[in-house]
Amino acid sequence: MPSKRMTLRFRFFAQYREYLGLSESCLEVPAELTTVDELLAWICDHHSAWSAVVNAPDKLIALNRQLVKTNAPIAENDEIALLPPVTGG
Numbered sequence: 001m002p003s004k005r006m007t008l009r010f011r012f013f014a015q016y017r018e019y020l021g022l023s024e025s026c027l028e029v030p031a032e033l034t035t036v037d038e039l040l041a042w043i044c045d046h047h048s049a050w051s052a053v054v055n056a057p058d059k060l061i062a063l064n065r066q067l068v069k070t071n072a073p074i075a076e077n078d079e080i081a082l083l084p085p086v087t088g089g
Helices: 014-020 034-045 048-054
Strands: 005-012 024-032 062-064 079-083
Touching: 005 014, 014 048, 014 079, 024 034, 034 048
Parallel strands: 005 079
Antiparallel strands: 005 024, 062 079
């Protein structure tokens, strides 16, 4: 019996968009992933091209346009945005 899947939308900004060559993508992931942290670990294991962005230090993560910590819960059709650290003056 195939495992259940859920679809998530990813958005990439600034140098992450440039590095990956895309600004957004939809990805089907196992439905048993319940947090951003579990999702990022799964991506590193299954999508090596994304691992440099996923493992980037000090990245910001937005879930449905709200900044979150990696223990935030995820659900079907969520939007996850990966943003580089913000600097300014």
